[in-house]
Amino acid sequence: xxxxxxxxxxxxxxLLLSLTALWAFAAWVTLREAANLLRVATLSSGVADPGDPxxxxxxxxxxxxxxxxxxxxxxAKEALRVQRARTDAAAHAFTEQAGSTSVALxxxxxxxxxxxxxxxxxxxxxxxxxxxxxxxxxxxRAATTYTEVIDSIYRAYDALAGVDDEQIAKDARTFVEMSxxxxxxxxxxxxxxxxxxxxxxxxxxxGQFALIVGAQRFARAEAASELPQADRQGYDELVGGTAFTRxxxxxxxxxxxxxxxxxxxxxAAVGPVLAGLDRTVQKGGDGLIERATPVAVGVVIRLxxxxxxxxxxxxxxxxxxxxxxxxVLAQLxxxxxxARELSDERLPRVVERIGRGEEVDVAVEAKPLKLGDDEIGAxxxxxNSVRExxxxxxxxxxxxxxxxxxxxxxxxxxxxxxxxxxxxxxxxMERRETEPEELRDLFRLDHLATRMRRNAENLIVLSGSSPxxxxxxxxxxxxxxxxxxxxxEDYTRVQLLPMGxxxxxxxxxxxxxxxxxxxxxNAVSFSPPYTxxxxxxxxxxxxxxxxxxxxxxxxxxxxxxxxxxxxxGPPEFRLTGSARLGLYVVxxxxxxxxxxxxxxxxxxxxxxxxxLVPHELIxxxxxxxxxxxxxxxxxxxxxxxxxxxxxxxxxxxxxxxVPQTSLAPGLKTDDAAQAQQQDEDERSPEEIRAIMGSFQxxxxxxxxxxxxxxxxxx
Numbered sequence: 263x264x265x266x267x268x269x270x271x272x273x274x275x276x277l278l279l280s281l282t283a284l285w286a287f288a289a290w291v292t293l294r295e296a297a298n299l300l301r302v303a304t305l306s307s308g309v310a311d312p313g314d315p316x317x318x319x320x321x322x323x324x325x326x327x328x329x330x331x332x333x334x335x336x337x338a339k340e341a342l343r344v345q346r347a348r349t350d351a352a353a354h355a356f357t358e359q360a361g362s363t364s365v366a367l368x369x370x371x372x373x374x375x376x377x378x379x380x381x382x383x384x385x386x387x388x389x390x391x392x393x394x395x396x397x398x399x400x401x402x403r404a405a406t407t408y409t410e411v412i413d414s415i416y417r418a419y420d421a422l423a424g425v426d427d428e429q430i431a432k433d434a435r436t437f438v439e440m441s442x443x444x445x446x447x448x449x450x451x452x453x454x455x456x457x458x459x460x461x462x463x464x465x466x467x468x469g470q471f472a473l474i475v476g477a478q479r480f481a482r483a484e485a486a487s488e489l490p491q492a493d494r495q496g497y498d499e500l501v502g503g504t505a506f507t508r509x510x511x512x513x514x515x516x517x518x519x520x521x522x523x524x525x526x527x528x529x530a531a532v533g534p535v536l537a538g539l540d541r542t543v544q545k546g547g548d549g550l551i552e553r554a555t556p557v558a559v560g561v562v563i564r565l566x567x568x569x570x571x572x573x574x575x576x577x578x579x580x581x582x583x584x585x586x587x588x589x590v591l592a593q594l595x596x597x598x599x600x601a602r603e604l605s606d607e608r609l610p611r612v613v614e615r616i617g618r619g620e621e622v623d624v625a626v627e628a629k630p631l632k633l634g635d636d637e638i639g640a641x642x643x644x645x646n647s648v649r650e651x652x653x654x655x656x657x658x659x660x661x662x663x664x665x666x667x668x669x670x671x672x673x674x675x676x677x678x679x680x681x682x683x684x685x686x687x688x689x690x691m692e693r694r695e696t697e698p699e700e701l702r703d704l705f706r707l708d709h710l711a712t713r714m715r716r717n718a719e720n721l722i723v724l725s726g727s728s729p730x731x732x733x734x735x736x737x738x739x740x741x742x743x744x745x746x747x748x749x750x751e752d753y754t755r756v757q758l759l760p761m762g763x764x765x766x767x768x769x770x771x772x773x774x775x776x777x778x779x780x781x782x783x784n785a786v787s788f789s790p791p792y793t794x795x796x797x798x799x800x801x802x803x804x805x806x807x808x809x810x811x812x813x814x815x816x817x818x819x820x821x822x823x824x825x826x827x828x829x830x831g832p833p834e835f836r837l838t839g840s841a842r843l844g845l846y847v848v849x850x851x852x853x854x855x856x857x858x859x860x861x862x863x864x865x866x867x868x869x870x871x872x873x874l875v876p877h878e879l880i881x882x883x884x885x886x887x888x889x890x891x892x893x894x895x896x897x898x899x900x901x902x903x904x905x906x907x908x909x910x911x912x913x914x915x916x917x918x919x920v921p922q923t924s925l926a927p928g929l930k931t932d933d934a935a936q937a938q939q940q941d942e943d944e945r946s947p948e949e950i951r952a953i954m955g956s957f958q959x960x961x962x963x964x965x966x967x968x969x970x971x972x973x974x975x976x
Contacts, residue, residue, distance in 0.1 A: 326345050612653060746779040781844075
């Protein structure tokens with residue numbers, strides 16, 4: 263599963279690694295055979311080749327040493343001296359070759375240990391020779407010394423590496439066993455030659471001779487039974503011949519004590535047998551080498567094929583895979599880049615152009631990719647079709663969204679106009695009505711209409727347009743908040759805190775009023791009805807901060823983070839639900855004036871909203887007339903008409919309507935009169951001065967408009 267989900271380069275690399283591993287295994291098997299063949303050749307030339315002559319010389323020296331111990335003649339001593347020189351030369355050659363670096367590298371630990379034993383046995387011959395010359399050892403002990411050296415060489419042969427061909431390895435072991443049988447025959451010859459030189463064998467020597475004869479015949483028979491068919495025929499002819507038959511008869515006579523041949527007679531009998539057996543082993547060894555030669559040649563050929571041609575095939579596969587992978591990846595990269603360009607650049611650019619009202623040609627925007635006629639080319643053609651369909655659908659969807667937005671904007675503008683006319687009618691009715699109950703209902707309708715106007719403006723904002731309410735001069739922050747409260751349903755639960763003397767630039771008044779109204783409405787709606795919502799503000803180093811704090815259940819940290827992210831980076835508005843409609847409106851209004859809005863947990867368990875208005879939109883105080891009263895003109899609506907202002911708030915010019923504020927004291931209910939009287943008693947001199955100045959400005963403005971109307975009628 264992991265490989266199936268991996269990248270193309272990884273898959274190709276895995277295939278190449280598998281191919282390389284397969285080649286390495288095949289090459290290693292063949293190389294191991296070649297290395298083993300090299301080891302066999304090295305050990306054969308370094309151990310077996312100098313070992314065979316050494317054993318022959320040791321066998322000769324053993325025979326002459328026993329003869330010397332038997333007769334103590336000058337001729338025997340001289341012959342022994344000459345033979346010892348030959349043995350030393352063969353031993354030196356063996357030591358040099360078997361102790362070489364090449365043999366040490368090719369030899370196993372077992373062979374190395376056995377070669378060290380051979381070297382020690384050869385070194386021990388010096389002391390044995392001194393004892394033989396001094397006559398301090400008998401013939402049996404002297405023969406044993408030479409036999410131990412020869413046996414150590416045979417043990418080294420047993421540790422030699424063999425070729426991997428089982429039949430050749432088996433035949434090689436058979437000839438080694440036949441050579442051991444010849445060694446036993448050589449021991450037999452040395453024993454009798456020494457005994458005859460002393461005048462005849464003793465009873466002990468006859469008994470030992472009988473044992474050696476039995477061991478020699480058993481070993482020879484065992485080795486002969488395993489000889490290859492071609493070598494078995496020559497061996498049978500040798501064993502069945504006259505010389506071998508006469509030698510066996512002489513062995514039996516000596517073992518039984520029936521006859522004692524002379525030295526020459528014994529030499530004449532044993533010589534042909536030893537020579538014949540040596541020829542059999544030599545001939546079999548030569549045949550074995552001939553049969554092993556094709557095996558070695560085959561190993562070399564396999565090495566060349568598996569190692570050389572296999573390596574070339576692997577290299578060719580790697581080159582082909584790399585080039586093919588590069589070509590495929592290059593084509594896939596074109597498809598990938600085209601897909602990314604489609605999703606990241608082309609489709610957004612197409613939607614943006616359609617949003618600006620431009621015409622989009624699908625054929626120009628969806629130029630086909632040319633990737634050839636292979637399988638990747640077929641994928642590219644399919645992608646071309648998908649891209650063309652995607653761009654066409656994007657164009658259609660963008661046009662549909664633009665049409666929907668235009669429809670919503672048109673409906674919102676119409677609704678805004680109707681609500682504005684409704685407010686105008688309500689204003690006229692409020693000024694004309696004198697009944698308290700009827701006037702209270704009119705004020706309720708007035709307030710509902712004001713909220714309806716905000717909802718219409720929400721649609722205008724979500725459609726990407728401006729609601730149209732603007733002010734030419736700055737407005738005090740307290741009046742901005744009061745204007746926002748006029749658009750909140752349960753405004754009586756809102757507690758205003760000190761706001762300071764800062765003012766807000768006229769270009770941002772309408773949007774900030776709308777933004778605060780949405781946030782205050784949200785705070786009032788999601789808090790218990792018996793709690794209050796506090797709204798305050800102050801000037802800070804980077805601008806002006808409004809704080810809106812409720813005493814509701816609050817929001818989880820995850821919800822707060824999601825809401826803040828939504829406001830900081832508002833996504834494209836989609837008509838899929840209205841769960842966060844207010845957040846969309848707040849985000850759009852804040853983005854328009856670089857206002858920062860952030861929600862955080864309140865210490866009272868609810869939620870606090872911090873609104874940071876940038877310093878560029880903040881002023882110190884509103885403009886004043888010659889009497890010191892603030893000059894706050896009425897705002898203009900989207901249709902060019904001025905928003906009307908009630909007498910209670912001509913200081914802001916904002917649509918803030920409070921029931922019964924236009925009534926004479928005698929027409930107000932007791933609760934309303936008491937509340938207004940209490941409110942007037944709690945006002946500061948500065949607030950009273952501002953109200954009176956605003957009232958004066960409103961009166962002057964009303965007289966001016968009345969004069970114009972009179973002149974128009976005239």
